[in-house]
Amino acid sequence: MATDSTPETRWLTPDEQQAWRAYLRASRLLEVALDRDLAHHGTQLSEYEVVSMLSEAPAGRMRMSALADLVVQSRSRVTHTAARLEKRGWVRREACVDDRRGVELVLTEQGRAHIDDMARCHVNSVREHLLDVLTPEEFRDLGHSMQKIRDALAEPGQAGDAIR
Amino acid sequence: MATDSTPETRWLTPDEQQAWRAYLRASRLLEVALDRDLAHHGTQLSEYEVVSMLSEAPAGRMRMSALADLVVQSRSRVTHTAARLEKRGWVRREACVDDRRGVELVLTEQGRAHIDDMARCHVNSVREHLLDVLTPEEFRDLGHSMQKIRDALAEPGQAGDAIR
DNA sequence: TGGTGCTAGTTAATATTTCAACTATATGCC
DNA sequence: GGCATATAGTTGAAATATTAACTAGCACCA
Numbered sequence: 001m002a003t004d005s006t007p008e009t010r011w012l013t014p015d016e017q018q019a020w021r022a023y024l025r026a027s028r029l030l031e032v033a034l035d036r037d038l039a040h041h042g043t044q045l046s047e048y049e050v051v052s053m054l055s056e057a058p059a060g061r062m063r064m065s066a067l068a069d070l071v072v073q074s075r076s077r078v079t080h081t082a083a084r085l086e087k088r089g090w091v092r093r094e095a096c097v098d099d100r101r102g103v104e105l106v107l108t109e110q111g112r113a114h115i116d117d118m119a120r121c122h123v124n125s126v127r128e129h130l131l132d133v134l135t136p137e138e139f140r141d142l143g144h145s146m147q148k149i150r151d152a153l154a155e156p157g158q159a160g161d162a163i164r
Numbered sequence: 165m166a167t168d169s170t171p172e173t174r175w176l177t178p179d180e181q182q183a184w185r186a187y188l189r190a191s192r193l194l195e196v197a198l199d200r201d202l203a204h205h206g207t208q209l210s211e212y213e214v215v216s217m218l219s220e221a222p223a224g225r226m227r228m229s230a231l232a233d234l235v236v237q238s239r240s241r242v243t244h245t246a247a248r249l250e251k252r253g254w255v256r257r258e259a260c261v262d263d264r265r266g267v268e269l270v271l272t273e274q275g276r277a278h279i280d281d282m283a284r285c286h287v288n289s290v291r292e293h294l295l296d297v298l299t300p301e302e303f304r305d306l307g308h309s310m311q312k313i314r315d316a317l318a319e320p321g322q323a324g325d326a327i328r
Numbered sequence: 329t330g331g332t333g334c335t336a337g338t339t340a341a342t343a344t345t346t347c348a349a350c351t352a353t354a355t356g357c358c
Numbered sequence: 359g360g361c362a363t364a365t366a367g368t369t370g371a372a373a374t375a376t377t378a379a380c381t382a383g384c385a386c387c388a
Binding site: 009010011012015016018019020022023024025026027028029030031032033049070071072120123124126127129130131133134138139140141142143144145146147148149150152153154 | 173174175176179180182183184186187188189190191192193194195196197213234235236284287288290291293294295297298302303304305306307308309310311312313314316317318
């Protein structure tokens with residue numbers, strides 16, 4: 001827990017500070033840009049992530065909680081998002097056979113029909129704002145570093161599932 | 165504009181795909197973790213960013229719009245956030261002398277008194293989840309890459325101020 | 329069995345964010 | 359000056375997200 005209880009704090013060096021701020025600002029700008037591009041297709045990035053994951057899952061279906069973990073959203077948020085997507089006719093809910101508490105979200109034909117366009121848009125967007133801005137090595141390294149960060153945060157023991 | 169109008173789409177390679185997903189997931193997890201740590205001090209990360217910027221600005225004051233650009237929030241959002249912070253007594257509004265449309269947000273003594281604790285918490289949090297997870301070189305490179313991304317997105321010509 | 333505790337998902341209330349007006353002031357141009 | 363347009367910031371309503379309760383079903387153990 002980084003709640004601070006230690007008396008001494010190791011402040012960031014100016015370089016570290018600068019790097020951290022760059023990260024924070026860039027990540028926000030990136031999110032905004034990706035969201036805006038996708039908005040032309042009437043979707044938010046966070047919604048797109050859900051249907052996108054569904055589209056790659058076997059049979060286009062996935063458990064709510066698995067989905068929540070995958071896209072890093074709270075369970076409650078996924079419920080709301082799913083309701084929205086359902087209203088659009090892109091997904092439907094189905095009861096789980098093996099676990100009667102469970103619900104599977106299923107991609108509909110109509111949903112699948114939309115995905116191609118959105119995916120194209122999203123990929124172009126990612127290329128434009130991220131890939132084209134970095135060298136291939138820089139991008140590769142970025143991926144590796146973020147993977148390390150993800151693994152550290154996803155450790156069940158520590159800060160674990162911060163999201164319920 | 166990555167709105168897609170070109171017929172052919174350059175899809176991501178599996179490696180690129182993986183790196184991008186890692187980024188997306190890690191950035192969300194990071195945000196959640198930092199937010200949660202700061203929550204012990206009754207603040208959101210986005211709110212902390214505002215007071216933090218104020219605390220470093222000369223005289224602890226800054227124009228609303230400058231603040232909005234700096235922390236990458238819409239003007240409207242900053243207005244609401246400021247109202248919240250004001251209610252807590254951490255900041256106050258002051259009319260601008262030179263530009264009568266303008267408003268400056270000013271950090272109060274009470275606000276300043278809280279910052280130290282939050283900053284400590286935040287730094288610990290950043291160290292724990294980010295710095296300690298990467299090697300110094302990895303972190304440095306991450307900073308550089310994100311800076312390039314930020315610069316590309318902040319270019320006034322292109323995707324420019326996506327935020328009003 | 330029955331009890332205890334855990335997991336899955338939803339719900340309602342609340343908080344925050346976005347969106348689209350809207351006011352007021354500044355700026356540039358004739 | 360006077361008009362047109364741009365900028366600064368706010369506002370209220372609608373959309374979205376978070377929080378804390380709550381229901382239901384599973385799982386284990388005695």
